[in-house]
Amino acid sequence: MSDETTPAPDETPTEPLSQADIEAERQRQQGLTPPEEDGTRKIGQDYQPALTLRRSAQGFAAAALRDIGRVREANQDCALATIMTLPREGSDVAVGLFIVADGMGGHQGGEVASRLAVQTVFTSVLERLVLPVIEDGLIEALQPLMIEAVQEANAAIWREAQATGSDMGTTCTAALVIGNGLYIAHVGDSRCYVYEPGGLRLLTTDHSTVGRLIALGQLDPEEARDHPLRNQLYRTVGQQPQIAVDFVYHQLTNCSHLVLCSDGLWSLVEEQAIEQALRHSPWPHDVCRELIALANLAGGDDNISAVVVSLPLDEA
Numbered sequence: 001m002s003d004e005t006t007p008a009p010d011e012t013p014t015e016p017l018s019q020a021d022i023e024a025e026r027q028r029q030q031g032l033t034p035p036e037e038d039g040t041r042k043i044g045q046d047y048q049p050a051l052t053l054r055r056s057a058q059g060f061a062a063a064a065l066r067d068i069g070r071v072r073e074a075n076q077d078c079a080l081a082t083i084m085t086l087p088r089e090g091s092d093v094a095v096g097l098f099i100v101a102d103g104m105g106g107h108q109g110g111e112v113a114s115r116l117a118v119q120t121v122f123t124s125v126l127e128r129l130v131l132p133v134i135e136d137g138l139i140e141a142l143q144p145l146m147i148e149a150v151q152e153a154n155a156a157i158w159r160e161a162q163a164t165g166s167d168m169g170t171t172c173t174a175a176l177v178i179g180n181g182l183y184i185a186h187v188g189d190s191r192c193y194v195y196e197p198g199g200l201r202l203l204t205t206d207h208s209t210v211g212r213l214i215a216l217g218q219l220d221p222e223e224a225r226d227h228p229l230r231n232q233l234y235r236t237v238g239q240q241p242q243i244a245v246d247f248v249y250h251q252l253t254n255c256s257h258l259v260l261c262s263d264g265l266w267s268l269v270e271e272q273a274i275e276q277a278l279r280h281s282p283w284p285h286d287v288c289r290e291l292i293a294l295a296n297l298a299g300g301d302d303n304i305s306a307v308v309v310s311l312p313l314d315e316a
Helices: 019-029 106-134 142-164 209-215 221-226 271-280 284-297
Strands: 056-058 061-067 077-086 093-104 172-178 181-187 191-196 199-202 246-251 257-261 304-310
Touching: 061 077, 061 093, 061 284, 077 106, 077 304, 093 106, 093 257, 093 304, 106 142, 106 172, 142 172, 142 181, 142 246, 172 191, 172 257, 181 191, 191 271, 199 271, 209 221, 257 271, 271 284, 284 304
Parallel strands: none
Antiparallel strands: 061 304, 077 093, 093 172, 172 181, 181 246, 191 199, 191 257, 257 304
């Protein structure tokens, strides 16, 4: 008779669980099934996804619309709005680029100038900022990048004007959003506003005779709308071989919206009406349509361009 005894069923020795067994048990408890041969995994009936900790009251969105107005025979405005999420190692980067250009110099000249301005600024930012970020390169200093983008547009329009014998030119207001930073390059009298808790705030300066009078304290801003010299610009893009470009940096911490527009909008629609339009709809496209309708109702005596950007806001 052997001295060895057979263990009772509940005393059968067991080997320690392997790491694979532990992971399989964790997935079973979470309602996940083992992966299929192709690597995909079915979700079990008991699986409950984690709830989002913070919900958004408003997201990062934008729209750009333009209208010929009620008087002009051609539309010499050009507008662009684009939002990109750029992949980077570590964390992605959200970037928005928004441009309004109001052309001048006759039927063909103004259209060509404004379109060249938008194309050149967009291409310059794409080549010097967007592509390097995708490739995990260093982000350039943004002030010279934006200024030089508008200066490149100036050179392109100047060359075209010299080749065609035209006096074409354009305004150009370009706004770049990265995180909480707003970087503006500006020439002319198109405008960029931010909408803050205290109301609409103008960030750009009009390069016009009227704008200079306002800056000198010799004219009230409300009188600018009807002033006979309000369309007389002393600085434009493309009408001189070299151009000075205004640069503005602004923190967007307390801002809910951006508005870029040509003078065909701001000269006819009061700031209070722009604020009301921003409150009427969460959708930038609808706000653009309302602003253009308001400008046309006020006479529509010029081309009208509007870019509206909603900035991310978390629910309180």
